Amino acid sequence: MITPDTLKKLFPLSDAKKQLVIESRKIITDIIHGSNPRLLVVCGPCSIHDKNAAIDYAQRLQTISWELKDKIYLVMRVYLEKPRTTFGWKGLISDPYMDGSCDVEAGMQIARSLLVELISIGIPLATEALNPHGPQYLGDLFSWVAIGARTTESQIHREMASGLSMPVGFKNSTYGILTTAINAITVAKRSHRFIGINQAGQVTLLQTSGNLDGHLILRGGNKPNYYPHDIKNCTDQMISAGLSPRLIIDCSHGNSNHDYRRQVDVVQSVIAQIKAGNNSIRGIILESNIYSGNQSAELPKSKMRYGVSVTDSCINWNTTQHMLRRLHSEL
Numbered sequence: 001m002i003t004p005d006t007l008k009k010l011f012p013l014s015d016a017k018k019q020l021v022i023e024s025r026k027i028i029t030d031i032i033h034g035s036n037p038r039l040l041v042v043c044g045p046c047s048i049h050d051k052n053a054a055i056d057y058a059q060r061l062q063t064i065s066w067e068l069k070d071k072i073y074l075v076m077r078v079y080l081e082k083p084r085t086t087f088g089w090k091g092l093i094s095d096p097y098m099d100g101s102c103d104v105e106a107g108m109q110i111a112r113s114l115l116v117e118l119i120s121i122g123i124p125l126a127t128e129a130l131n132p133h134g135p136q137y138l139g140d141l142f143s144w145v146a147i148g149a150r151t152t153e154s155q156i157h158r159e160m161a162s163g164l165s166m167p168v169g170f171k172n173s174t175y176g177i178l179t180t181a182i183n184a185i186t187v188a189k190r191s192h193r194f195i196g197i198n199q200a201g202q203v204t205l206l207q208t209s210g211n212l213d214g215h216l217i218l219r220g221g222n223k224p225n226y227y228p229h230d231i232k233n234c235t236d237q238m239i240s241a242g243l244s245p246r247l248i249i250d251c252s253h254g255n256s257n258h259d260y261r262r263q264v265d266v267v268q269s270v271i272a273q274i275k276a277g278n279n280s281i282r283g284i285i286l287e288s289n290i291y292s293g294n295q296s297a298e299l300p301k302s303k304m305r306y307g308v309s310v311t312d313s314c315i316n317w318n319t320t321q322h323m324l325r326r327l328h329s330e331l
């Protein structure tokens with residue numbers, strides 16, 4: 001496997017692009033802590049499988065981000081690793097050619113080259129951190145990271161999060177349990193020492209300094225959890241655990257009952273709650289693509305439709321623009 005060092009030499013980040021990442025991490029940190037009043041919107045495909053479509057999407061998002069920037073801080077979802085309930089395509093890094101060949105080394109190279117290109121478009125990037133060695137390869141390119149519903153309870157992921165240099169959101173469990181995320185935020189705040197790899201790819205002991213910008217992502221479980229009583233319950237539990245109540249609402253997954261069209265209803269509720277005085281909701285996540293719905297990741301490449309998700313279904317670009325503009329005008 002290529003080392004992080006070699007990969008970064010192949011696809012370096014210029015000083016100007018590094019600056020964009022540093023500045024956007026600071027803006028997101030301020031939004032999470034409440035000192036910047038804008039709403040964070042993490043928006044983009046459920047997963048990336050086609051480099052051209054990702055670039056096309058990023059250009060659209062970058063254009064609208066300028067229009068809305070006084071109230072909304074837009075960050076693109078660039079999810080390159082997919083956690084699976086059982087089986088399924090595990091994302092661009094794991095299987096870039098989508099044929100079961102699982103050329104992870106090529107996947108990592110394609111991922112880094114794409115991310116560098118996206119940053120040059122000027123849009124900050126978000127992802128789910130899944131493989132614990134992934135951040136050594138790509139961590140310098142992201143401004144926000146999620147720990148997913150399936151891994152928030154994992155000690156390895158909590159340790160990893162404690163060493164990440166950007167704000168990290170922890171999701172409630174797939175069954176809707178909040179305690180796993182609350183415990184994760186608490187654990188990731190502390191320094192940890194654990195086995196990892198260094199930039200030369202050697203097994204090494206890593207010592208982290210703790211991540212103080214953790215927050216909770218409500219993604220629903222067996223039922224949605226974005227209603228006012230759910231948010232009150234969540235903030236009460238966070239306060240009891242000694243945490244600041246800072247939340248992001250994932251409008252998809254359990255909150256949309258896995259029906260992409262229902263993300264619109266979640267956004268409407270978030271707008272109403274913020275207007276009614278809620279001050280713990282710091283952002284939302286939207287699963288959005290160029291075209292709506294989804295298609296099987298197992299289709300032959302020639303049969304795949306451009307700009308359509310191969311994992312969870314997404315709202316299309318027109319709906320996305322409409323929702324973002326509505327958020328902007330109503331907030």
Ligand SMILES: O=C[C@H](O)[C@H](O)COP(=O)(O)O
Nearest residue numbers: 082083084085086088311312
């Ligand atoms: O966000 C994507 C999916 O919800 C996640 O990867 C799990 O998918 P699965 O339940 O289809 O495996």
Ligand SMILES: C=C(OP(=O)(O)O)C(=O)O
Nearest residue numbers: 046148149150171219253
């Ligand atoms: C897998 C995802 O979410 P969750 O962990 O909430 O299932 C995702 O956002 O792609």
